[in-house]
Amino acid sequence: MSLLSAIRSWTTEIGVYHAGSLYPEDNFPLSWLVRKVLSKVQIAEKTAEELRSLSEKGVVIYALKNKSQLNSLILRDLSGRKGIPRPVYCHGINMLTWQPYLMGLRVIMSHLSRLIFKRTELDPVRDDHLKQLTLGKKSSIIHLGYSEIFENPFVEETLSRLMDVQKTSARPIFICPELITYGRRREKEEESLINILFGQTDATDPLRRVITFLRYSNKASVISAEPINLAEFMKAGDGIPREELVRQLRAELIDQIDQEKATILGPILKSREEIIGMVLRDKGLVDFMAETAAKERKRKRDFHAVRREARKYLDEITSDYNEIYVEIWEKVLTWLWHNIYDGVVVDTEGIAKIRQLSKKMPFVIIPCHRSHIDYLLLSYIFYKNNIQMPFVAAGTNLSFFPMGYIFRKSGAFFLRRSFKGNELYAEVLSRYIKVLLKEGLPLEFFIEGGRSRTGKMVMPKYGLLSMIIQAYQEKACPDLAAIPVYIGYDRVIEEKAYLQELSGAPKEKEKATEIIKGGKLLRKRYGRVYMNVGDPILLKSYLAEQEMPLAEMNVSERQSLYRRIGYKIVRAINQVSVVTPFALTSAGLLCYDRRGISHGELGDVLRSFYDYLSFRKVSFAMTFADREAAIAEALKLFDQSGLISRMGAEEEEEEVEEIVYSLDDDKRMNLEYYKNNILHYFLPVSFVASSILTILEDMVPVNRINDDYAFFKRLFRHEFIFDERKNDRDEVREILAYLQSRGMIAGFDNEEKAWIEVKGRGRTNLLPFAGLIHNYMESYWVVIRGCYYLRKGPKAE
Structure with missing residues (x-):
């Protein structure tokens, strides 16, 4: 066998290797440094979970807007760190530099073999490698070309071939548009020297991309736009010519990425001076300044003087x-x-x-x-x-x-x-x-x-x-x-x-x-x-x-x-306000007029309040997952801050229930602030409880409660923000139904002339709810009494 035949045989055995292949391992020079830098890139856990979920249902194809070796490496690195589907191939992107030595050598030999013996190069457009990988449920990376305005035959042929694969595959192909950001710098209309030399931050220039990434690698992140289910996309576009359908797909993918970028960075930002100029040129403001100048002619203020004043205001206002x-x-x-x-x-x-x-x-x-x-x-x-x-x-x-x-x-x-x-x-x-x-x-x-x-x-x-x-x-x-x-x-x-x-x-x-x-x-x-x-x-x-x-x-x-x-x-x-342990504990400590409350009584009150808030389906702080521990922590911090005093805690023999929390009058306002954070949730039950407690008999007409409820809302209309999703009578009915379900009242029905009966410890259990607004009622009573007193005539100081 001649030497040429031996070389031909050997190179044929090598097979076809692809410059776009991505491998989980690498041993290129300084690979450890590259991995360290890439490890700073973040992806939201929710996004990673969605990508993993898509991979279980079908095949994930990552779509980048531009060709980028760096962005491809970022996606590969995240697959190892965050468990997202691992891309094994970058279609149309040469990753030879980043492949292990042996694999890189095989790629070179494979290409040389084709050039020398077949006189052809591997055509990535017509090559079936992407097709075979997709059918084998492997993820790949494609790029879309910089702009949807200009046609890109390579990209369109790639998308068309993916459609061919989808037609023969039962598993859906999910094309996931990916935006990879290096920092949060907004684009500006005025060009900096760096932008003039290297272009804007999302430019295709590799040098600019690498420089930007190295500067902001700790702020780099991957954002996934809405994935496109290729099977559903093709079904929705049934009857549309393939060429047009491919263009629509490419345009939609690019739009998705651009929308994500706009969401993060916002529109191109004009300078402060440009914004001020736009305001001063606004037709409405120009007309207003002209009218102002005409009115102030006697004061010798012409249009230019008014405009200077407007400019002064803008200097004071503008960001x-x-x-x-x-x-x-x-x-x-x-x-x-x-x-x-x-x-x-x-x-x-x-x-x-x-x-x-x-x-x-x-x-x-x-x-x-x-x-x-x-x-x-x-x-x-x-x-x-x-x-x-x-x-x-x-x-x-x-x-x-x-x-x-x-x-x-x-x-x-x-x-x-x-x-x-x-x-x-x-x-x-x-x-x-x-x-x-x-x-x-x-x-x-x-x-x-x-x-x-x-x-x-x-x-x-x-x-x-x-x-x-x-x-x-x-x-x-x-x-x-x-x-x-x-x-x-x-x-x-x-x-x-x-x-x-x-x-x-x-x-x-x-x-x-x-x-x-x-x-x-x-x-x-x-x-x-x-x-x-x-x-x-x-x-x-x-x-x-x-x-x-x-x-x-x-x-x-x-x-x-x-x-x-x-x-x-x-x-x-x-x-959507949040009930915190501090707010709930403050409400419990302040619901009685007396200066102290026992640990056991406070626990009963807080359980009652928590039950009511759960009935209202309000938002609780996450610390309520362990309610007793959350309340204990709030009480501990209040004690350490001097807002309350614990009496009886020093005695080891004392039972926990006998601990009494004492409130200093000078500190009540501190707790009042936090109680007020959630008071709006309690207003309906506080009004109903206050109405019931004003009647000494156990039998209370519902009409009386309705009238009192309406009165309280009128009285406090400038004090509280009321929830108007229900009318007053429906709100009263809902509260009475709740109180009945908790055994505080009985006999309630929806009839207009209905009566309720306060049962057992009903009055005792209603007192904390009514007590939440007692201080407001006292304040209004003092003001009304003061006004009545002052109406009688002037008083000596």
Whole structure:
């Protein structure tokens, strides 16, 4: 045998090896370093679980927007660390550099054999390797080409061949579009030097991609868009020519990836000066400035003077977003949550709901306001969950140096607490809001105006809400989602300051020295932070349900609309508020007028309260998984903080039930704050219990309870946010049915002239429920008595 024949025989035996093959092991130079860097890339556990589930049902094909060896290695690495389906092949991507030495050598020899002896190269488009792997239930990686606008024959042929495979396979093929992000830098219209040299962060240039990844590898993450079931896609497109169906599939996959990117980063961000220029050029503002100048001609204020004043207001208001500050905040807040709090409990289903909405329309986050931490919390949660962060409306009291500068760079814009009478300022702010929405940027504002000092929801303010609705009316966006969000704390860091203000002390102005003094906060623990998402209000559909179109409403009708939307939002926040052990224990400690309560009696009360809240199907803190331990921990912290005193605990012979918790009058307000966090859940039963207890006889007419219930709601209409999903009579019926099921009353039926009978220990068991609002009734009684006394004439001081 000649030497040439021997070589030919040997190379033929090698077989066909593919440059796109991915192997679980590697031994290329510095492979250990590459693995270490790739190990920082994250994928949400829920996403990983979904990919594993798809793999059990069918075959997973990962779809990347661009050719990328780096992104392919990331997916392979995650398959080992997180158990997602392992890709064994990158179709159309040369992975030779990353293959084990022996495999790489075989690939080279295989290709040389074809070139020398067959005079052909392996055509990856017509090669059946992807087909055979898919039929063998193996996962692969394909790429889609940078843009759906330009045809890409290689990509389209690949997708067409996958359709051929699907026609012959009983198992569905799931094409999973994958977005791999390196950090959270928004794209900007103004080009930086790095962007000029290397292109934007998602550019196809490998050098830019590697440099960006190395800079932000600890922030890199994999996000899966909605997978496409190829069998269902082909069935839905039955009758459409194959070429067109392939184009539609490619376009949909690219759109999915682009939507995920927009969800995370938001639209391309204009500079602060560009935004200010857009506001000043807004036709509505220009017309308003011209009218203002005409009115003030006597004061010699021309249009240019008015415009300069508008520009001054914009300098005061406008945000100046910079990702560097956001990245710094991410590190600071991660440290904060683990050092003064015991973590953040996030409504994952609610976050998923926000992600889906953000793909369809701009959104406005509207949380309750309990602490200065609120400003930072939601942005942090959004950042961690790969959702574009909102631009946050903050009061000018937070614009003090240096924090104001930092907040502005982090996405805050500042507005005055009151600008009544300053029409130009109001118009400038309104037009700024409109421009932000027109740019597709999410917003966040606190509908209560300021932080709640009492722990309960404050009546809504309508200023910013009206500006947002006006911007929608002026077609700033085709639709808009208003998303109510509950933020709650086991304990707030401003507790002491709130109590001082409620005691009559003036509110202290925020300043940098207070931040420095706040270092002592780091020596305390404040429990957990909770975030829940309420049902969003889609503005387009909500306004369509109104009796009159928005454009036809007069001022009074508009005010009524703002009021309805405002109350709908705060009710939605109340409905998803979290019951914490601190709040429930505070309610139990305060439900009687006396200064002390025994451990056993407190336990009975808390079990009764917990049972009622379970009946209402409210959201409980996760710590209630071990209810007794959670309550014991709350009591321990209250004791350590000096809010309560334990008497009898020192005596070892004493039974636990004989321990008495004593409340200092000076500390009741601390506990009152946390009781108020959940008081709205108890209002219906408190009103009914109070009505029953005002009648000395055991037989009570239901009509009397209905009348009292309506009276209490009228009396406290400016004090509490009531749940209006049921009418008053239905609410009373529901509460009476609950009390009857617990043996406190008997004889209740749905007849109009029905009576109830208080049974056994019914009055004793109703007292804690009625006691929850006793302090409010006393306060109103004192005020009414005082007003009556003052009406008799002037009094000496």
